[in-house]
Amino acid sequence: MQRRHFALMLAASAALASGVAMAKDYPDSPVTIIVPYAAGGVSDIMGRALGQALSKQLGQSVIIENKPGAAGAMGVLDIKRARPDGYRLTLTPAGIFRQPHVQKVQYDPVKDVRYIATFMTYDFVITVPPDSPFKTVKELVDYAKAHPGEITYGTPGNYTGNHIAMAALEKATGAQFTHVPFKGDSETINAVLGKQIKVGVFANSAHTYIQSGKLRALATTADKRPPAFGTIPTLRESGYPIDIPSPNGLAGPKGLPDAIVTKLQNAVKAAMDDPDFQKQLTMNAVRPYYLDSAAYTKFAAEMFKREGEIVKGLTLN
Template identity: 55%
Template sequence: MQRRTFAAVAASIAVVGAAGFAAPAVAQADYPNRPIVLIVPYGAGGVSDVVARALALSMGKQLGQSIIIENKPGAGASMGVMDMKNAKPDGYRLTLSPVAIFRQPHIQKVAYDPVADLSYVAAFMSYDFLLAVAQDSPFKSVKDIVEQSKKQPGSVDYGTPGKFSANHVLMALLEKKAGVQFTHVPYKGDAEAVNALIAGHTKTGVFGNTVLPHMQSGKLRALAIASETRPPAFANVPTFREQGYDVVTPSPLGIAGPKGLPPEIVRKLDAAVKSAMDDPAFQQAAANYGVRLEYRNAEDYSAFAKKAFAEEGTIVQSIGLE
């Protein structure tokens, strides 16, 4: 009797144990079965937000579930990665993962590790950063502002969307390469910095793709772009390298989830990103801002994250950002 009872209990435990282990696999196979949240660590209405919304709409069609955008600006664009530290690794809470998250830990104390605390899904676009001036500015090239700064150190100021942003790093790199000193004027965002330049409050500014409409309207001119080559939307803008200054700031943007995201879910999300990039509606949203679409799969994006984290530390140390 005791043996039969023990066998029955053991069998029950085996069934419960098997069910317990099988449940996650079933959930993953059924993924997604409810809406997904995608955090955009920027304010609504900017380039990242607009393009992310277009991507989310297309990905939602691929996955059969809606993807809801949640804006969380602030903290050097690290609010998304901070959110991931407390999110369940079930694929229902994701974030955009900008290059800024690899820089922040080298500048100040943060409560996250951009490599260990995230599961990288895929990258889908790359920002371009441009040095711009007002249409009536006497500066016609990078050399002009460099020469002016050599004559009067600090006399050329530049606006950016914030301290330690990629925009700020770009000009800090130029200072080091050219042996000059500029004056940094940080603003709360691209829009505020652009308006300050148009109004004549600053002499120059460094902006992302949000500058394109202002160039098209004739209010601003771009002196240089910090890319390896000239992207189609900025075909008439010479690179810094073309003008003799080795300043390049690669800035891919992608999607990541919490650490421990199951491989099956990563593969589904990766495939959805890749398919979305062929969607004409998404392509048009990106084209409106001259955004370059650049796909990296989960493996390549994870490798990039490790490399970028190390390189950002070297850059921060070399230019002495404080």
């Protein structure tokens, strides 16, 4: 028994030494980051901005590979097959914690992923056309309660954070809205501007439309007022106990050595101070949001559980 214990200790020490040695030389070739969305969107823009800033910190090129599909889970599915050496990583949007509760998937967001760090968060905003009679969320909710199903709202699709936000508002208030899913924010914005629907729920893509007066914002689903939407009340401020966290982070395959994770999380933190990265945050109206690996791993487990409870408890039409 003592010999076996000693052998296990030696093996563990050897593995630790190997991981430290690997991290010392890491990276000695380009690193690939998967963006699980099509090119041109905010996630792609911010993923590329992070990649450029990380390349300065790591001293190697960072290659962005777009893999849209599977509700933002293509990156997680990809790294399940990747070697845990830090050369193939993925962005991890919040939707990966919700999707397993919606349909059968080929990944476990807690067991199959090594979370490195978050670098930004999205904020959802409930909007109406500028000539809408609704000037507050309360007015919208009161009308929807008196006229069930008459208020149509658009989102980029079923089970998106945008959809969850309105479903949660229904549950909290007893109001009844009618969901109209679209393929993306641009289609939804056009539908609101064209008066095809009465309400649009967007992420940060609506910022320029709100600034120009083409959309009126009623509330955000953030836990506190984001700088980009500083004049807009949150749902909590409006009297509804709802916030929808939606951070985006960086992750690798399970088994990624601690030393490499530490190196990468520190690089992400430093990259977030890069002037070009900061510029893209401002231009795209998204918030910087940093969690290190330990905090992000804890958040992932809690978020996965929370999303299951939300999906189970809501009627998502």
